[in-house]
Amino acid sequence: MTLTINVTVNGKSVSADAEPSTSLLEFLRDVLNYKGTKLCCNTGECGACTVLFNGKPVNSCVVPAADAVGAQVVTVEGLADGEKLHPVQQAFIDTGAVQCGYCTPGFIISVKALLDRTKRPTPAEIEEAVSGNICRCTGYAKIVDAIALAAERMEGSTLGIASGGRS
Amino acid sequence: MAKAEHSVLGTSIARQGGVERVTGAGIYGIDLDLPNAVRGGILRSQHAHAKIVSIDTSQAKALPGVYAVVTAADAPDVKYGRTTIDRYMLAKNKVRYMGDPVAAVAAESQAVVKQALKKIKVVYEPLPVVLDPEETMKASAPTLHEEVPLPANLPKDANVKNVCSYTGVHAGDPEKAMAEADVVVEEVYETKMIHPQYLEPRIAAARQEPDGRITLWANAQAPFGVRTDVARLLKVPLNKVRVLSTELGGGFGGKASGITSGAAIEPICALLAVKARRPVMIVLDKAEETISTTIRSGAKMYIKTGVKKDGTIVARTGKVVYDAGAYSGFGAMAGARCTQMLGGWYLTPNVHIDGYVVYTNKQVCGPVRGPGGPQAAFAVESHMDSIAAKLGIDPVEFRLKNVPKSGDRIVGVPKLRDISLGETVRIAAEKIGWGKTKLGKNQGIGIATGSWIESSGPGGGAMVKVNEDGSATVHIGKIDMGTAPRFGIPMIVAEELGIPVNDVMVVNVDTDASPWDAGTVGSRSIIVSGTATRLAAIDARNQIFKLAASQLEASPDDLEIKDKQIRVKGTPAKSVPLATVATAAHNVIGEVVGHGYCDSKLMAAEEKAHGNSPPFTAHACIVEVDPDTGNVKILKYVAVHDVGFVIHPVAVEGQVEGAAAMSIGQALCEQVVFDTNGRTMNPSFVDYLMPTINMMPRIETTLVHGYPGAGPYGAKGAGEIGCVPPMAAIANAICNATGVRIRTLPLSPENVLRALRAAKR
Numbered sequence: 001m002t003l004t005i006n007v008t009v010n011g012k013s014v015s016a017d018a019e020p021s022t023s024l025l026e027f028l029r030d031v032l033n034y035k036g037t038k039l040c041c042n043t044g045e046c047g048a049c050t051v052l053f054n055g056k057p058v059n060s061c062v063v064p065a066a067d068a069v070g071a072q073v074v075t076v077e078g079l080a081d082g083e084k085l086h087p088v089q090q091a092f093i094d095t096g097a098v099q100c101g102y103c104t105p106g107f108i109i110s111v112k113a114l115l116d117r118t119k120r121p122t123p124a125e126i127e128e129a130v131s132g133n134i135c136r137c138t139g140y141a142k143i144v145d146a147i148a149l150a151a152e153r154m155e156g157s158t159l160g161i162a163s164g165g166r167s
Numbered sequence: 168m169a170k171a172e173h174s175v176l177g178t179s180i181a182r183q184g185g186v187e188r189v190t191g192a193g194i195y196g197i198d199l200d201l202p203n204a205v206r207g208g209i210l211r212s213q214h215a216h217a218k219i220v221s222i223d224t225s226q227a228k229a230l231p232g233v234y235a236v237v238t239a240a241d242a243p244d245v246k247y248g249r250t251t252i253d254r255y256m257l258a259k260n261k262v263r264y265m266g267d268p269v270a271a272v273a274a275e276s277q278a279v280v281k282q283a284l285k286k287i288k289v290v291y292e293p294l295p296v297v298l299d300p301e302e303t304m305k306a307s308a309p310t311l312h313e314e315v316p317l318p319a320n321l322p323k324d325a326n327v328k329n330v331c332s333y334t335g336v337h338a339g340d341p342e343k344a345m346a347e348a349d350v351v352v353e354e355v356y357e358t359k360m361i362h363p364q365y366l367e368p369r370i371a372a373a374r375q376e377p378d379g380r381i382t383l384w385a386n387a388q389a390p391f392g393v394r395t396d397v398a399r400l401l402k403v404p405l406n407k408v409r410v411l412s413t414e415l416g417g418g419f420g421g422k423a424s425g426i427t428s429g430a431a432i433e434p435i436c437a438l439l440a441v442k443a444r445r446p447v448m449i450v451l452d453k454a455e456e457t458i459s460t461t462i463r464s465g466a467k468m469y470i471k472t473g474v475k476k477d478g479t480i481v482a483r484t485g486k487v488v489y490d491a492g493a494y495s496g497f498g499a500m501a502g503a504r505c506t507q508m509l510g511g512w513y514l515t516p517n518v519h520i521d522g523y524v525v526y527t528n529k530q531v532c533g534p535v536r537g538p539g540g541p542q543a544a545f546a547v548e549s550h551m552d553s554i555a556a557k558l559g560i561d562p563v564e565f566r567l568k569n570v571p572k573s574g575d576r577i578v579g580v581p582k583l584r585d586i587s588l589g590e591t592v593r594i595a596a597e598k599i600g601w602g603k604t605k606l607g608k609n610q611g612i613g614i615a616t617g618s619w620i621e622s623s624g625p626g627g628g629a630m631v632k633v634n635e636d637g638s639a640t641v642h643i644g645k646i647d648m649g650t651a652p653r654f655g656i657p658m659i660v661a662e663e664l665g666i667p668v669n670d671v672m673v674v675n676v677d678t679d680a681s682p683w684d685a686g687t688v689g690s691r692s693i694i695v696s697g698t699a700t701r702l703a704a705i706d707a708r709n710q711i712f713k714l715a716a717s718q719l720e721a722s723p724d725d726l727e728i729k730d731k732q733i734r735v736k737g738t739p740a741k742s743v744p745l746a747t748v749a750t751a752a753h754n755v756i757g758e759v760v761g762h763g764y765c766d767s768k769l770m771a772a773e774e775k776a777h778g779n780s781p782p783f784t785a786h787a788c789i790v791e792v793d794p795d796t797g798n799v800k801i802l803k804y805v806a807v808h809d810v811g812f813v814i815h816p817v818a819v820e821g822q823v824e825g826a827a828a829m830s831i832g833q834a835l836c837e838q839v840v841f842d843t844n845g846r847t848m849n850p851s852f853v854d855y856l857m858p859t860i861n862m863m864p865r866i867e868t869t870l871v872h873g874y875p876g877a878g879p880y881g882a883k884g885a886g887e888i889g890c891v892p893p894m895a896a897i898a899n900a901i902c903n904a905t906g907v908r909i910r911t912l913p914l915s916p917e918n919v920l921r922a923l924r925a926a927k928r
């Protein structure tokens with residue numbers, strides 16, 4: 001038995017078949033070929049597979065694809081405007097928050113969700129927003145810098161959080 | 168800011184490859200989409216130690232959609248191993264850990280692979296399981312490797328078994344010095360196994376080409392090592408195996424299977440592809456990785472130090488029992504490093520340490536980030552505080568008192584020069600507010616230092632091709648995992664060739680085209696590839712000057728290159744674009760190709776003559792211990808590092824902070840837990856706890872300047888040393904807060920609480 005899944009991904013409506021056991025992550029990566037959303041733990045613990053699901057960040061590895069019928073899904077591929085990177089993407093590059101980069105798409109989605117709902121997040125809100133995203137490379141310092149820088153650029157104001165590190 | 172004498176070195180350019188990573192391009196191994204590829208999977212042993220009586224694959228083979236089922240019987244009868252040849256690609260006769268590969272399947276989908284694996288019937292005859300290396304060394308223990316002789320260099324009176332390798336460190340007359348010491352402190356420390364837990368699962372994909380050659384894709388830190396293993400195990404010449412490295416989503420030594428010959432999925436994948444006559448891709452599941460791939464070993468360390476009343480260290484003796492796991496893997500090297508480092512990096516004239524690397528029925532030791540070092544440093548630097556306490560000397564003062572001087576030797580380094588240890592300690596103490604910060608209730612302060620030897624090891628080459636538009640294409644043998652190849656390496660080429668850094672392209676490793684390299688391990692990317700790249704770029708520049716000289720009617724010695732223009736020094740009007748010269752080369756030598764090498768013998772001779780300046784570090788922290796729950800919160804954390812000349816400050820900080828985070832994880836929560844049968848109790852991320860942002864302090868990094876190392880421009884490696892001090896720094900702070908010295912990791916709430924309660928009794 002296969003299901004037909006109609007879903008909007010990055011503003012484009014798509015329709016494809018999938019087994020009932022398929023997760024949204026598998027559906028995105030293996031059926032629709034959106035490889036930007038990454039597979040890691042597959043148990044909802046690391047955040048590498050984070051996507052926006054009707055505007056909210058979810059771990060797509062633990063969401064059944066069937067639940068996405070009619071939903072609006074945004075993946076990391078949907079953020080840039082042509083060649084122009086989304087401010088969150090640009091901030092990750094500018095602060096050196098991208099080491100291996102494998103956690104990056106998940107973080108960027110979580111941060112976008114944060115900045116979509118809060119223009120001027122407090123350090124506690126920042127921590128909370130990415131507490132489900134594991135990064136094994138950076139020790140998080142440069143990621144915090146990236147979030148602060150993105151917020152600053154999007155809001156055009158300073159958050160009073162160190163965005164240092166650049167020389 | 169770039170140093171005046173450099174144009175780009177010393178600045179923090181945007182990492183190359185950053186745009187692909189933030190936009191979600193399918194660049195990683197796991198994103199590979201090989202046409203017509205089928206899936207592969209591995210059947211792993213369900214016993215930690217057993218004889219294989221029989222394997223029946225007939226039912227699996229009969230399953231529709233199955234392309235191949237392989238066991239050891241399908242592969243040449245060849246074993247492998249880096250220091251000891253002790254392992255088959257698929258277990259033969261015996262399995263030695265739960266997770267040992269026994270058979271493999273290629274099938275049309277992952278679902279069919281799973282079904283087929285279930286249908287393989289293996290009959291085992293269980294054997295006694297040994298998990299504790301000290302038990303394994305006893306005469307009563309079962310023999311794990313019947314065919315492996317004991318190491319030839321074992322001490323005569325050792326009376327041990329199952330030892331895979333031995334390292335003895337000796338200097339002076341420790342017995343006499345210990346007898347003459349005013350104070351002797353003796354302790355035992357222990358660390359547990361942790362998994363590197365890079366986020367991207369390991370993959371391998373293989374295809375046999377029409378001409379019989381094998382192409383292999385892997386997210387491998389050591390593509391040439393993979394090639395060696397595949398060629399050896401499939402009995403084909405090296406030039407019939409081509410390994411292409413994909414981008415890596417982290418590695419930390421865990422993806423260096425070609426170096427350890429441990430847990431190698433690549434040869435299995437190649438065998439499957441040959442038998443299936445179809446391309447095959449294997450993707451490991453994260454839980455499968457935790458139980459089967461290479462890890463940071465646990466170590467038990469006996470340490471004893473004699474000191475004078477004034478705090479001068481006179482002798483150190485000790486013993487290391489290092490867990491190799493089921494096969495030798497990287498155990499011999501990691502265990503040797505742990506043994507050396509138990510001697511410490513302070514001036515210690517008399518040393519005797521025995522290091523035993525021992526087989527057990529657990530997964531295999533890999534070259535995980537600073538192999539052997541963090542374990543030793545946990546013991547050494549906790550022990551330093553215990554000694555200071557016994558002497559009644561301040562821990563900072565005690566460390567400073569024993570800092571070696573230029574010309575001194577420490578274990579592993581015969582002659583030191585430019586020693587930054589004291590300065591790192593002083594800066595760390597100042598930044599953390601040592602002796603000044605007013606600590607609150609249940610709070611404590613701690614410091615620990617570390618070192619790492621990264622200047623010795625295999626050499627490597629580089630090739631810089633100058634294209635006719637003046638851009639450069641660079642081949643090196645090391646891969647990028649957020650490390651030098653796409654940070655510092657392009658900067659070096661830009662600097663030496665006078666071209667913008669964005670005109671430099673460093674290509675990923677292809678063993679058919681790239682220069683041989685031992686692998687991206689040992690903090691050696693900047694030392695090996697950096698040195699080689701610099702010389703290759705200079706070689707290319709010299710060729711360009713020679714080609715341009717006649718055109719500019721000047722001697723090559725009088726030329727300089729800047730902003731893609733070759734100019735006569737002092738006469739800037741006389742110039743020619745680099746592109747013109749590179750194009751003109753077509754009619755002369757074809758193409759400007761600069762070659763360079765990191766010649767390890769030369770480097771060793773240099774260090775012998777002038778001394779070695781190893782990197783040093785000091786970390787300090789303030790913690791708060793909850794006496795009711797045992798929970799440890801790090802309130803402030805400073806990391807001070809000497810990495811010699813800093814080519815890319817943000818990249819170096821990132822390495823330091825990531826490495827520190829990994830060891831903070833090992834200090835506070837990480838551990839692979841086994842039951843008595845050798846089964847991993849916490850294979851998935853649900854139970855294997857790693858630092859998230861909530862438990863991480865902001866690591867405040869300071870880079871110390873002025874101590875040039877063996878790398879290009881005086882750079883030193885930076886990838887691993889950050890892992891060395893954190894565990895002891897935290898343990899020392901906990902001891903300062905509670906008065907309780909905890910000598911076994913992790914310092915988890917449960918263990919801390921137990922220690923606090925035990926101390927009360």
Ligand code: FES
Nearest residue numbers: 042044046047061
């Ligand atoms: S892969 Fe989905 S949370 Fe880890």
Ligand code: FES
Nearest residue numbers: 100103135136137
């Ligand atoms: S950058 Fe590698 S896991 Fe975050």
